[in-house]
Amino acid sequence: MQLNLARKLRTSARRAPKWWVHWPALLSAVAALTGWWLATRLAGLPSFILPSPGDVWVRFLRTLIDGSLLRHTWVTLQEVLLGLLAGTASATALGYLLAKSRLFERILAPYLVASQAVPVVAIAPLLIIWFGPGMFSKVLICALIVFFPVLVNTVVGVRAVPIALYELMHSLRATRWQILRHLEVPAALPVFLGGLRIGAALSVIGAVVGELIGSDQGLGFLINVGRGQYDTALVFVAIFALVALALALYGAVTMLENYLLKWQEWRNTV
Amino acid sequence: MPDPNPILTVRDLGVTFPDNNGGLQALRGVSFEVCPQEFVCVVGPSGSGKSTLLRVLARLLPPVRGEVTFAGGEPRIGFVFQQSNLMPWRSVLENIVLPLELQGMDRDEAQAAAQDLIDLVGLQGFESNWPRDLSGGMAQRVAIARALIHDPDILLLDEPFASLDALTRERMWTELSRIWQARQKTVIMVTHSISEALFLADRVLVLTARPGRVKLDLAVDLPRPRADEMRYTPQFGKLARQLKKTIE
Numbered sequence: 001m002q003l004n005l006a007r008k009l010r011t012s013a014r015r016a017p018k019w020w021v022h023w024p025a026l027l028s029a030v031a032a033l034t035g036w037w038l039a040t041r042l043a044g045l046p047s048f049i050l051p052s053p054g055d056v057w058v059r060f061l062r063t064l065i066d067g068s069l070l071r072h073t074w075v076t077l078q079e080v081l082l083g084l085l086a087g088t089a090s091a092t093a094l095g096y097l098l099a100k101s102r103l104f105e106r107i108l109a110p111y112l113v114a115s116q117a118v119p120v121v122a123i124a125p126l127l128i129i130w131f132g133p134g135m136f137s138k139v140l141i142c143a144l145i146v147f148f149p150v151l152v153n154t155v156v157g158v159r160a161v162p163i164a165l166y167e168l169m170h171s172l173r174a175t176r177w178q179i180l181r182h183l184e185v186p187a188a189l190p191v192f193l194g195g196l197r198i199g200a201a202l203s204v205i206g207a208v209v210g211e212l213i214g215s216d217q218g219l220g221f222l223i224n225v226g227r228g229q230y231d232t233a234l235v236f237v238a239i240f241a242l243v244a245l246a247l248a249l250y251g252a253v254t255m256l257e258n259y260l261l262k263w264q265e266w267r268n269t270v
Numbered sequence: 271m272p273d274p275n276p277i278l279t280v281r282d283l284g285v286t287f288p289d290n291n292g293g294l295q296a297l298r299g300v301s302f303e304v305c306p307q308e309f310v311c312v313v314g315p316s317g318s319g320k321s322t323l324l325r326v327l328a329r330l331l332p333p334v335r336g337e338v339t340f341a342g343g344e345p346r347i348g349f350v351f352q353q354s355n356l357m358p359w360r361s362v363l364e365n366i367v368l369p370l371e372l373q374g375m376d377r378d379e380a381q382a383a384a385q386d387l388i389d390l391v392g393l394q395g396f397e398s399n400w401p402r403d404l405s406g407g408m409a410q411r412v413a414i415a416r417a418l419i420h421d422p423d424i425l426l427l428d429e430p431f432a433s434l435d436a437l438t439r440e441r442m443w444t445e446l447s448r449i450w451q452a453r454q455k456t457v458i459m460v461t462h463s464i465s466e467a468l469f470l471a472d473r474v475l476v477l478t479a480r481p482g483r484v485k486l487d488l489a490v491d492l493p494r495p496r497a498d499e500m501r502y503t504p505q506f507g508k509l510a511r512q513l514k515k516t517i518e
Contacts, residue, residue, distance in 0.1 A: 171349040
């Protein structure tokens with residue numbers, strides 16, 4: 001009875017019209033655009049210092065039509081995704097080993113902690129000298145920057161699997177592989193996905209830093225071009241594209257979380 | 271009462287946990303036998319190694335001394351823990367069929383096989399609920415169903431009702447009694463409660479304080495099915511007094 005009531009309350013809360021929930025966000029967006037437009041009008045700044053919303057919109061349409069915006073966005077997206085994939089895969093494998101073996105942890109932990117003291121952004125120029133201005137160096141930078149948060153969350157997630165559930169699996173004579181698949185993976189997933197979400201945001205930063213330092217394609221390269229030619233509207237276009245990219249990635253991870261973790265109570269109430 | 275064909279024989283069992291001063295002895299010289307379809311309760315003061323005994327029987331812990339022998343080799347174990355110990359990412363039905371899945375049965379086939387058991391423990395209509403939606407008593411029913419689904423040779427219960435309120439607990443006694451009679455399982459149950467032991471068991475083993483050993487092996491010859499009122503009969507009172515005196 002109580003159960004049904006709780007469920008009913010939950011669904012009725014979800015029934016509110018969707019657009020209504022977003023009106024504060026829409027309002028603030030309109031206010032920000034108006035403020036921006038007024039600033040360019042009243043301050044009389046030249047377009048290469050602060051382009052107006054109209055200038056940026058026109059520049060956006062031009063890069064869209066000549067195909068350059070999509071081409072450069074696609075390059076950056078590939079770097080971000082490949083870096084995220086490589087960083088996550090290696091960090092997950094290593095994190096699992098670290099969580100399961102104290103010996104392994106004692107051997108590797110000092111190096112891992114020390115490696116975190118080296119800012120990836122600072123060694124990015126070095127990586128580009130070594131591996132060239134192509135895509136590979138960017139993927140490497142992304143992977144390195146993604147690695148640590150995913151590693152830490154994997155270790156924390158696997159260590160937090162309840163001992164009582166291990167006892168259950170052992171009483172049922174589960175194999176090592178069955179324990180991994182039916183217990184450790186699902187139990188560690190919430191914390192792991194939290195790490196992946198941080199990693200996805202960091203991966204975008206990694207790709208842009210790499211492109212700013214040395215590349216001939218990608219959104220970071222587009223920013224460099226705009227800056228060099230005093231085409232500030234182009235810089236704005238590239239920045240907005242990066243924001244859209246990062247938001248899309250963040251949204252994708254959130255959707256993945258909502259799908260995989262639908263058993264968590266609070267997810268159904270949003 | 272020695273049985274010619276016990277399903278479980280425990281002989282001179284000893285368990286020691288390593289610690290700083292030479293090891294902590296949890297069990298010493300424990301010997302008993304359990305017959306097929308018998309319901310045995312193990313009681314004793316806190317720290318008498320009751321849970322340790324159950325964990326050795328479930329092969330979660332290796333015995334340090336002595337031996338544990340099951341008739342017919344490696345037994346299938348059904349274990350019910352103090353907490354329901356359900357996987358929060360699995361629905362009620364998915365939790366119940368876990369043992370079958372681990373045996374390699376296809377998930378759909380396993381879920382079809384679970385229907386009888388769901389009726390038996392009274393979980394109809396809750397198959398697709400998440401564990402978070404269940405009360406303590408319901409969660410423990412799911413745990414019992416999960417422990418029975420793979421048709422175990424022996425059912426081990428470690429204070430399964432300790433975390434429930436008094437009314438729910440007593441309702442669960444009747445339920446467990448009914449389930450045990452329907453499924454004809456051999457059951458070994460650890461409990462703190464003398465009434466619980468007398469209400470459910472054919473035999474009660476009393477362990478001494480650490481290191482635990484069997485102090486009393488008491489046959490409970492109360493008629494079945496046992497009803498609530500039986501707990502106020504003189505016969506029940508006499509057994510309860512005897513158990514209480516032995517534990518203290």
